[in-house]
Amino acid sequence: MINVTKTFLPPQDEFNAILKRAWDKNWITNRGHLVLELEKQLKAYLSVPNIIATTNGTLPLQIAIKALTLKGEIITTPFSYVATMSSIVWEGCTPVFVDIHPDYLTIDASKIESTITSETSAILATHVFGNPCNVETIEHIANKHGLKVIYDAAHSFGVTYKGQSIFNYGDVSTCSFHATKLFHSGEGGALFCNNQDLQNALFYHHNFGHDGPEHFQGLGINAKMSELQAAMGLAVLPYMNDIVYARKKIIDYYNSNLDFSILKRLKIREATDWNNSYYPLIFESEEQLLRVKTLLEKNNIAPRRYFYPSLNTIDYIKGKSMPISEHISKCIMCLPLYVGLKQNELKRIVTIINESLC
Numbered sequence: 001m002i003n004v005t006k007t008f009l010p011p012q013d014e015f016n017a018i019l020k021r022a023w024d025k026n027w028i029t030n031r032g033h034l035v036l037e038l039e040k041q042l043k044a045y046l047s048v049p050n051i052i053a054t055t056n057g058t059l060p061l062q063i064a065i066k067a068l069t070l071k072g073e074i075i076t077t078p079f080s081y082v083a084t085m086s087s088i089v090w091e092g093c094t095p096v097f098v099d100i101h102p103d104y105l106t107i108d109a110s111k112i113e114s115t116i117t118s119e120t121s122a123i124l125a126t127h128v129f130g131n132p133c134n135v136e137t138i139e140h141i142a143n144k145h146g147l148k149v150i151y152d153a154a155h156s157f158g159v160t161y162k163g164q165s166i167f168n169y170g171d172v173s174t175c176s177f178h179a180t181k182l183f184h185s186g187e188g189g190a191l192f193c194n195n196q197d198l199q200n201a202l203f204y205h206h207n208f209g210h211d212g213p214e215h216f217q218g219l220g221i222n223a224k225m226s227e228l229q230a231a232m233g234l235a236v237l238p239y240m241n242d243i244v245y246a247r248k249k250i251i252d253y254y255n256s257n258l259d260f261s262i263l264k265r266l267k268i269r270e271a272t273d274w275n276n277s278y279y280p281l282i283f284e285s286e287e288q289l290l291r292v293k294t295l296l297e298k299n300n301i302a303p304r305r306y307f308y309p310s311l312n313t314i315d316y317i318k319g320k321s322m323p324i325s326e327h328i329s330k331c332i333m334c335l336p337l338y339v340g341l342k343q344n345e346l347k348r349i350v351t352i353i354n355e356s357l358c
């Protein structure tokens, strides 16, 4: 079976050697040496001033909303993984959708301002597939209206925009280190923030509010990364350049061989050094997509409909219609992209797609 992704596993002896350090210390959670080491290495790798390693990529979104004391309406994108929107609802706020740009697939910043009401407290947007949002316009609008900005950067590990880490934009950025993501620690994630007071608040929130063993700074939750997760992260990180290079070669193959007289691909924002995280392909219609998907599946190839459905249509949400996001969601599918995908497999995927288009 050729899946949409295949988790990169580091050599097991290297993972075991790192795990042994946790055994030797008899310490497997509560910000032990491995978590501290991973945070240090990630700060250097990503060129970010701060990082808090977390147990997944969803709690950081909830913690960001909590720490920024957001209330009322949060403007967000309908084209993302469900966690972006469900975190808003989980924190008792109301997601207000703004449609996406048809080429970049990120929130259409030119449509944000008309959606702002007296209840709006923030913008929570996704750098979808690692493609940066229009961060300048969003920052301008947020400053003008006194709104906070959170970026769900779950797909954006290693992306730089205008020469700096995409995690440095917004009041808070979050990432996911889930096994299906570009860099992973099995389950895991991170919070990024450049304001020291807010960084402190995020930190307390992610550890029950603890300020020492007997004092509490305020309300908190448990979002700590464990030593076992950090061990996986530390074992994967040295391979990141190889991983990105291998994926780039696959993407180059798709780019040179798929039939782009019919298909459309993601337009990466200018001034972006992208991370090769996904290969989304936009078909002319849902019917065409389903035909191709069925044929691929008959050949034991499993693409994924990222992201479907458009989040405004999920039934616990009463979202307004979002024509572009709903259309794109129906017509977009991610192709297999992982280290170890072979040339003959790629050729088969491309041939099946091109031959079943018309």
Ligand SMILES: *Cc1c(COP(=O)(O)O)cnc(C)c1O
Pocket (backbone or CB within 6 Å): 056, 057, 058, 059, 080, 081, 083, 084, 126, 152, 154, 155, 176, 177, 178, 187, 188, 189
């Ligand atoms: C994967 C993902 C998340 C959630 O991350 P987990 O680590 O699985 O909790 C949030 N937002 C987006 C856009 C994602 O793709």
